[in-house]
Amino acid sequence: MNNVDHPTIETLSDYVHGELSERDDAAVHAHLAGCSACAELHDIEARLGEVLRAHARAEERELPLGFEARIVDAAIASDASSATGWREAFAWLWRPAIAVPVAAALALAIYFGAGAVNPPLRSATIDATSYVESHTALAADMPFADSSALPVTFASEVSAR
Amino acid sequence: MAAPRKPDEPSSPQQVAFLEAAVAQYGKATYNFAFRLTRNEADARDLTQEAFIRVYRAWRSFKPGTSFLSWMYRIVTNLHRDELRRRKGRYQEEIPEDNEPQAFGTGRPLAENPIDDYVEAQMSEPVSKALAALAPEQRQIVVLADIEECSYQEIAEIVGCSIGTVRSRLHRARGQLRKLVNRYMKSSS
Ligand SMILES: [Zn+2]
Numbered sequence: 001m002n003n004v005d006h007p008t009i010e011t012l013s014d015y016v017h018g019e020l021s022e023r024d025d026a027a028v029h030a031h032l033a034g035c036s037a038c039a040e041l042h043d044i045e046a047r048l049g050e051v052l053r054a055h056a057r058a059e060e061r062e063l064p065l066g067f068e069a070r071i072v073d074a075a076i077a078s079d080a081s082s083a084t085g086w087r088e089a090f091a092w093l094w095r096p097a098i099a100v101p102v103a104a105a106l107a108l109a110i111y112f113g114a115g116a117v118n119p120p121l122r123s124a125t126i127d128a129t130s131y132v133e134s135h136t137a138l139a140a141d142m143p144f145a146d147s148s149a150l151p152v153t154f155a156s157e158v159s160a161r
Numbered sequence: 162m163a164a165p166r167k168p169d170e171p172s173s174p175q176q177v178a179f180l181e182a183a184v185a186q187y188g189k190a191t192y193n194f195a196f197r198l199t200r201n202e203a204d205a206r207d208l209t210q211e212a213f214i215r216v217y218r219a220w221r222s223f224k225p226g227t228s229f230l231s232w233m234y235r236i237v238t239n240l241h242r243d244e245l246r247r248r249k250g251r252y253q254e255e256i257p258e259d260n261e262p263q264a265f266g267t268g269r270p271l272a273e274n275p276i277d278d279y280v281e282a283q284m285s286e287p288v289s290k291a292l293a294a295l296a297p298e299q300r301q302i303v304v305l306a307d308i309e310e311c312s313y314q315e316i317a318e319i320v321g322c323s324i325g326t327v328r329s330r331l332h333r334a335r336g337q338l339r340k341l342v343n344r345y346m347k348s349s350s
Contacts, residue, residue, distance in 0.1 A: 010332045017306060019313050019328070048339060052307045054280040055288045056197060063192055064206065068184045071210050075180055075217035079172045144186060144229040 006038050007031060009045070016045045172217075180217045183229065188213075191233050197304045198241050200293045208244070212236045234309070235319045238301060245297050287345035294341050299334035306331050 007015070007028050014020050015028045032039045191212060196205035215236050216223070223232060280288065292300060305311045305319060306327075313327045320327065 009336075010328070013332055013335060014328065017313070017331075044339075045335075048335060048342075049307045050274075050276050051280050051284055051288060051342075052292075052303065053310075054274060054277045055285060055292075056193075056308045057277060058280065058285060059196075059289070060193055061189075061196060061202070061205075063189050067192075067206065067209075068188050071184050071188065071213045072177070072180055074210055075214045076172060076177065078214050079217065144183070144225075 006035065009041060012038070012042050012045050016042070016049060176217065176220055179220045179223075180213065183216055183233075184213055187230060187233055190230060191237060194234060194304070194309065195237055195241070197292075197308060198237070198297070198301055200289075200300075204244075208237055208240055211240055215240070231315060231319065234305070234311075235321075238305075238319050239321075241297070241301065284342070284346070286349060287342050290345045291338055291341035295334065295338055299330065299337060302327065302330045303334045303338060307335075 011020070011024070011028060015025060018025075020028060032042055188209070192205055192209045195208040195212070196202060199205050199208060212233060216233070223229065292303075295303065301320065302316065305316045306313075311319065313324045313331075316327045316331075317324045322330075
């Protein structure tokens with residue numbers, strides 16, 4: 001890219017988001033210093049992001065009262081209620097349009113002693129790896145590592161800046 | 162037909178403690194993220210609750226040392242997408258009812274940035290309306306890229322698409338958003 005080729009609006013957006021390669025980033029940076037038309041477009045792009053973040057800060061919400069406890073109760077209840085997780089994983093089976101023919105097919109299969117059942121039904125024995133796998137979260141006192149991992153910004157951090 | 166059996170897995174005190182810690186630490190961020198996607202408090206509550214239920218069930222899958230929030234965003238984004246698909250079957254187009262700007266809560270942190278005051282005074286309503294009018298899939302990308310400030314790589318992982326798709330969707334979404342903000346600015350002045 002040289003000073004004759006003005007960056008596209010897409011390139012300016014990538015630039016604003018810090019998503020250009022080092023070389024392209026430097027080229028755009030140099031171009032903006034000498035081209036007021038592009039500098040203006042860049043400002044509009046940058047401003048859109050600022051406006052969105054300012055708006056998000058302004059409308060940030062506190063959790064509704066008692067909501068945390070409700071979440072925990074709902075999660076425990078969902079676990080305790082008979083096989084909810086599995087019912088959900090096979091939600092499509094319970095839809096009448098599917099459940100009726102499936103039940104009919106199953107009845108026929110039992111009646112005729114057919115060994116082979118439809119693959120979807122066999123998948124009812126789907127692996128429960130995530131339930132069985134041993135893993136380190138059990139042992140961790142403070143398992144969350146957002147302070148040190150991905151630089152994902154979240155609202156409560158934004159307001160603290 | 163006999164219901165499939167769930168593996169014998171009673172909830173352990175560690176599992177509950179994990180959930181409680183997650184809710185305490187990330188409940189608000191998750192709820193605000195869900196609100197930004199849905200533009201609707203009731204939907205945001207449902208989405209948040211459902212997301213933490215997933216966390217509770219899949220807590221063994223979480224790897225300590227990785228970003229919890231990134232995982233959470235992924236769960237919320239997936240649930241939101243599923244919900245949109247489900248609703249699309251029923252409604253031709255989703256237009257949120259309560260897309261009017263909300264009264265600011267008392268717990269709101271004070272604006273520290275001059276642009277905050279400016280936005281609040283001049284642009285809050287147009288931006289709010291424009292975000293609400295944006296197609297949900299576009300809003301998702303804008304929220305992740307511009308509000309949560311995720312990298313294209315992170316967004317690709319959260320949404321489950323390529324970086325190229327993130328880039329092109331973001332460009333389209335921002336173009337549309339610019340148009341909408343301008344339109345609502347004009348109509349309000
Ligand atoms: Zn130029």
